[in-house]
Amino acid sequence: MDILDIFLSASFWAATIRIACPLIFATLGELICERAGVLNLGIEGIMTAGAMAGWMWVYQGGDLIGGIVFAAFIGALFGLLHAQFTVILGVSQHVTGIGITMLASSLSYFVFNMLLPNTTTPPKVVPFQTIDAGPLANLPFVGEVFFQHTFFTYLAFALVPMVIYILYKTPLGLALRTAGENPSSLESQGISVFVIRTIAVMFGSSLMAVGGAYLTISAFDAFYFGMINGRGWICIALVIFASWQPGKALLGALLFAGLDAMQVRMQLQLGTFIPYQVFLMLPYLLSIAAMVIVARKAKYPKALLQPFRRGERN
Numbered sequence: 001m002d003i004l005d006i007f008l009s010a011s012f013w014a015a016t017i018r019i020a021c022p023l024i025f026a027t028l029g030e031l032i033c034e035r036a037g038v039l040n041l042g043i044e045g046i047m048t049a050g051a052m053a054g055w056m057w058v059y060q061g062g063d064l065i066g067g068i069v070f071a072a073f074i075g076a077l078f079g080l081l082h083a084q085f086t087v088i089l090g091v092s093q094h095v096t097g098i099g100i101t102m103l104a105s106s107l108s109y110f111v112f113n114m115l116l117p118n119t120t121t122p123p124k125v126v127p128f129q130t131i132d133a134g135p136l137a138n139l140p141f142v143g144e145v146f147f148q149h150t151f152f153t154y155l156a157f158a159l160v161p162m163v164i165y166i167l168y169k170t171p172l173g174l175a176l177r178t179a180g181e182n183p184s185s186l187e188s189q190g191i192s193v194f195v196i197r198t199i200a201v202m203f204g205s206s207l208m209a210v211g212g213a214y215l216t217i218s219a220f221d222a223f224y225f226g227m228i229n230g231r232g233w234i235c236i237a238l239v240i241f242a243s244w245q246p247g248k249a250l251l252g253a254l255l256f257a258g259l260d261a262m263q264v265r266m267q268l269q270l271g272t273f274i275p276y277q278v279f280l281m282l283p284y285l286l287s288i289a290a291m292v293i294v295a296r297k298a299k300y301p302k303a304l305l306q307p308f309r310r311g312e313r314n
Contacts, residue, residue: 006265009265010141010144011144012258012261012265013145014144014145014149015257016254016258016261017145017146017149018153018257019257019261020156020253020254020256021152021157021211021219022156022211022212022214022219023231023234023238023253024156024159024249024250024253025156025159025207025208025210025214026047026207026232026235027235027238027239027242027249027252027253028159028160028163028204028207028246028249029075029203029204029205029208029210029211030043030208030235030236030238030239031204031239031242031244031246031249032163032167032176032200032203032204032207034180034239034244034300034304035177035200035244035301036177036179036196036197036201036204037179037180037197037301037303037304037306037308038082038083038087038093038201038304039093039094039097039304039305040079040093040097040100040204040205041094041096041097041100041236042078042082042096042097042099042101042104042205043097043101043208043232043235043236044105044230044231044233045078045100045102045104045105045108045232046075046078046208046209046212046232047211047228047231048104048227049071049075049104049105049108049209049212050072050074050075050209050210051071051108051213051215051216051223051227052108052109052112053070053073053074053213054071054209054210054212054216054217055125055213055216055217055223056111056112056115057071058125058126059123059125064127067213067217068152068210068213068217071212071213072206072207072209072210073206074209075205075206075207075208075210075212076202076203076205076206076209078100078104078205078209079201079202079204079205079206080198080201080202082096082100082201082205083197083201083202086201086307087194087197087201087307087308088194088198090307090308090309101232122223122224123222124222125217125221125222127150127216127217127218127219127220127221128151128152128217130148130149130150131147131150131151150218152214152218153218157250160246160247160249164246164247175191175196176196176200179193179196179197179200179303179308180302180303180304181301181302181303182303183303183306184308187308193308194308197308208232212228215228234256234284237288237291238252238253238256240291240298240300241290243294243297243298244299244301259282262282263282
């Protein structure tokens with residue numbers, strides 16, 4: 001099988017869709033935070049917390065939908081904590097975000113070890129199953145690519161037009177975007193910048209946590225340490241690649257996922273000739289290159305990273 005055969009394989013495109021799903025959730029979450037003017041570097045830890053929370057809910061006997069909701073709730077709590085420091089107190093968004101990542105990751109591992117102290121191998125749960133699409137699933141090529149996925153996968157793609165609609169077609173979306181561009185004008189309209197930014201960070205963080213939960217209760221069936229594996233940092237880069245636009249964020253997630261799916265298949269073909277580490281870093285190198293090219297013309301929110309204080313001009 002050569003490179004062309006990889007691109008003509010239905011399994012490759014199906015894998016691309018599955019790999020992209022947690023990135024879609026987390027990238028949209030980060031995008032919402034940043035469009036409101038708040039950089040959320042806590043994304044890596046929040047995804048870890050969501051992965052553990054969603055899995056633990058199901059492991060303790062809860063249903064799968066409840067696992068998604070519980071993960072979103074945990075993510076919103078960390079988002080509220082992040083907002084208290086960065087939005088209300090005006091503390092450095094960089095420092096707070098790194099602190100949230102360390103806190104959320106460490107707390108997740110602590111809770112896991114506390115509830116399952118004698119576990120040597122990650123316990124398994126029954127994850128989301130593939131939706132029965134009937135005859136559509138049996139269509140050549142198209143069936144495997146589009147109609148053999150879980151509910152969680154379709155939820156990720158349905159979220160993109162929902163976010164686009166909220167951001168560009170609703171008063172809440174207008175207020176959110178104004179909070180990231182010109183918060184003083186928003187305040188002059190009698191709308192609290194603090195409230196809008198806090199809501200954005202909480203909602204964005206809940207999506208990040210749901211992205212983490214996708215890994216444990218849809219893509220896999222267990223939680224283990226280090227499973228996020230830098231996906232949160234990739235999502236921050238994808239927001240820049242997308243120029244803070246949800247539609248482009250979807251394309252960026254699919255691009256990185258495709259590169260990741262391709263490197264796995266290239267390892268099988270060329271792994272005996274080239275060290276596997278080369279293939280592992282390939283998606284990241286190509287993503288960085290693409291981001292650098294696009295980021296030069298990216299128009300970022302003008303009030304991003306700027307704490308808002310009443311009476312001061314931004």
